[in-house]
Amino acid sequence: MHVQVSIQYEGVLHHLKKIVFIGVGYGQGYTPDGNVTSWITNVANGLPISTSQKISSAYGGAGFGRTDDTYKFSRLLNNLSADNSVKYVVICGGYNDIYSTASNITSGMSDCKSIIASKFPNATMCVGFIGNTTDASKATDITTTRSRYQTSASSLNAVYLENLNVLTSANLFSSDGIHPNTEGERKIANAIITAMNNQLL
Numbered sequence: 001m002h003v004q005v006s007i008q009y010e011g012v013l014h015h016l017k018k019i020v021f022i023g024v025g026y027g028q029g030y031t032p033d034g035n036v037t038s039w040i041t042n043v044a045n046g047l048p049i050s051t052s053q054k055i056s057s058a059y060g061g062a063g064f065g066r067t068d069d070t071y072k073f074s075r076l077l078n079n080l081s082a083d084n085s086v087k088y089v090v091i092c093g094g095y096n097d098i099y100s101t102a103s104n105i106t107s108g109m110s111d112c113k114s115i116i117a118s119k120f121p122n123a124t125m126c127v128g129f130i131g132n133t134t135d136a137s138k139a140t141d142i143t144t145t146r147s148r149y150q151t152s153a154s155s156l157n158a159v160y161l162e163n164l165n166v167l168t169s170a171n172l173f174s175s176d177g178i179h180p181n182t183e184g185e186r187k188i189a190n191a192i193i194t195a196m197n198n199q200l201l
Helices: 010-014 039-046 073-078 102-119 136-155 182-199
Strands: 018-023 054-058 086-093 124-129
Touching: 018 039, 018 073, 039 054, 039 182, 054 073, 073 086, 073 102, 086 182, 102 124, 102 136, 124 136, 124 182
Parallel strands: 018 054, 018 086, 086 124
Antiparallel strands: none
C-alpha cells in the first residue's frame, strides 16, 4: 500500500522559522537493500519547509543513552552551528537505546536539552520514539524503552511526540527487520507531521 505524505500543515508552517532534525539510521534512510528517502526528508517535504529552514544530522547507531560519545545524540547537536531562528528541535530514535539504562537515557536527554538551550535558545525540544523491529523477542525491550523516552521527556519539559508507533507490520521494514523501507519511512513522516500539528500549536 502506498502511503502518501499528505498532512494538513498550515498550523505548524505559519509559526515556523527553522527546524533541526536529529536522527539515527532511519534519519539517513539507510537499509541493507539500498538507501531510501528518510523520514527527515519526507517530513520536510510534507510540511513543507524550504532547504534553508531544514537543519539535520543523523547517525546510524545513535541514541540518548549510548555510553560511547560517538553514538550520542548530544554529539550531533554539538556539531551544529548556533542559530536563534530555530523554532523546533526534533530528535527521533529509539531502537539503539533498547540496552540503555533509564538513567542514561534521562541523562543523555538532559544533555541535549542543555545544548539546545545554549545553541537554539528560542527552540522547543521535541522527542519521538520511532524504533521497532520484526524480532518479536525484542518487543518488551521496545515497549520499555519507549516508556523511558516518554518519562524522560516529561521530566525535562520536552514535548514527547505521541502516536509514532507506526512500524507495526513486517511489510514496512527492509530485509533486516530493523530499518524501515520506503513505505515505513513515509509512515513515520506522516505520524511526525500529525504529532507536530496536534501538539505544537
